[in-house]
Amino acid sequence: MTEPASAETASVRNPSARLIDGKAFAANLTQTIAQEVRAFHDRHQVTPGLAVVLVGNDPASEVYVRNKALQTHRAGMRSFMHMLPETTSQAELLALIGRLNHDPEIHGILVQLPLPAGLDPVAITNAIHPDKDVDGLGEVNAGRLALGQPGIVPCTPLGCLMLLKSELGGLRGLHAVIIGASNLVGRPMARLLLAEGCTVTVAHIDTRDTAALARQGDILVVATGCHGLVRGDWIKPGAAVIDVGITRISLPNGKTRLVGDVAFDEAVTRAGRITPVPGGVGPMTIACLLNNTLAAARRIVGGAA
Numbered sequence: 001m002t003e004p005a006s007a008e009t010a011s012v013r014n015p016s017a018r019l020i021d022g023k024a025f026a027a028n029l030t031q032t033i034a035q036e037v038r039a040f041h042d043r044h045q046v047t048p049g050l051a052v053v054l055v056g057n058d059p060a061s062e063v064y065v066r067n068k069a070l071q072t073h074r075a076g077m078r079s080f081m082h083m084l085p086e087t088t089s090q091a092e093l094l095a096l097i098g099r100l101n102h103d104p105e106i107h108g109i110l111v112q113l114p115l116p117a118g119l120d121p122v123a124i125t126n127a128i129h130p131d132k133d134v135d136g137l138g139e140v141n142a143g144r145l146a147l148g149q150p151g152i153v154p155c156t157p158l159g160c161l162m163l164l165k166s167e168l169g170g171l172r173g174l175h176a177v178i179i180g181a182s183n184l185v186g187r188p189m190a191r192l193l194l195a196e197g198c199t200v201t202v203a204h205i206d207t208r209d210t211a212a213l214a215r216q217g218d219i220l221v222v223a224t225g226c227h228g229l230v231r232g233d234w235i236k237p238g239a240a241v242i243d244v245g246i247t248r249i250s251l252p253n254g255k256t257r258l259v260g261d262v263a264f265d266e267a268v269t270r271a272g273r274i275t276p277v278p279g280g281v282g283p284m285t286i287a288c289l290l291n292n293t294l295a296a297a298r299r300i301v302g303g304a305a
């Protein structure tokens with residue numbers, strides 16, 4: 001028997017949102033960066049080098065590290081992995097950062113967060129030389145962003161901003177609602193969108209009625225780590241939805257799957273455009289890391305190209 005075609009089932013069957021293809025955007029950006037890396041090498045005989053430090057094992061960080069090594073190679077850069085045991089002391093980690101700060105082959109340093117308990121993320125991110133802080137998380141670069149001065153911008157918010165600008169053009173006057181206020185994603189995202197002329201609302205764990213605020217967003221950026229938090233009716237019809245969250249869930253068949261903070265199947269019937277997980281923000285984070293590493297190498301080597 002065929003079901004009557006109600007407006008609701010029709011909209012579920014015909015999702016209206018345009019998918020924002022972060023994977024394709026990131027692949028293009030990486031290709032451009034690869035050309036620029038070759039030109040930079042021809043001119044200076046220097047290959048941009050990125051050092052990645054992972055202490056212990058965090059599942060989200062492991063996805064990141066794996067994809068990052070591949071893409072760094074694809075862009076023609078050098079990648080130096082430092083996998084340290086969970087038991088690493090603060091003094092040992094600071095000593096490694098000190099060596100990387102002075103190593104002329106290294107132009108970017110990234111310490112994966114979160115760090116195991118007992119290591120102070122503030123002291124450690126601040127130990128990275130601001131010119132090599134390609135994550136933009138140290139107080140110098142975070143301060144520059146807060147003051148609207150040029151500096152190194154955190155990779156994930158930068159990637160989200162690139163997607164939004166390419167989809168929407170100018171963002172001036174739009175209401176942007178950000179759910180999540182971490183130093184890694186939510187806060188720098190708020191500062192970037194404010195600088196673009198958006199009216200910005202930031203919701204966090206203590207916010208009352210986050211759903212009602214979310215429904216006001218022409219732009220909705222979600223970065224909480226709570227998978228499926230944002231339901232379809234949290235979304236203003238036609239909004240641009242950027243799902244930063246990445247959680248690996250187990251399926252009944254024993255396999256695992258990556259999911260975002262937005263209930264995608266519901267959101268897709270309301271949003272105007274939406275990033276998928278995987279294939280949305282994640283690849284952009286990596287492309288922006290390569291972008292920041294090339295920019296750091298240019299500044300350190302002192303040339304323009």
Ligand SMILES: NC(=O)C1=CN([C@@H]2O[C@H](COP(=O)(O)OP(=O)(O)OC[C@H]3O[C@@H](n4cnc5c(N)ncnc54)[C@H](OP(=O)(O)O)[C@@H]3O)[C@@H](O)[C@H]2O)C=CC1
Nearest residue numbers: 060180181182185204205223224225244245246281282285
């Ligand atoms: N795609 C990518 O490239 C990246 C993805 N991620 C992913 O994004 C997610 C967030 O990462 P990160 O910012 O580092 O996480 P954090 O845990 O550092 O921050 C989460 C933020 O969300 C807020 N929050 C948590 N639950 C709720 C809720 N129910 N309602 C409203 N706010 C809430 C927290 O509030 P409060 O501050 O009050 O505790 C906090 O501000 C994770 O899934 C992570 O894996 C992260 C980086 C890059």
Ligand SMILES: Nc1nc(=O)c2c([nH]1)NC[C@@H]1CN(c3ccc(C(=O)N[C@@H](CCC(=O)O)C(=O)O)cc3)C=[N+]21
Nearest residue numbers: 060061063064067111112113135278279280282283285
């Ligand atoms: N100092 C620091 N900076 C970070 O930017 C940072 C961090 N620490 N710690 C961990 C989180 C997480 N994160 C991801 C980036 C890309 C993907 C990614 O490539 N995702 C693919 C996954 C593809 C797949 O493997 O299936 C996608 O979404 O399509 C995932 C996760 C960066 N983080």
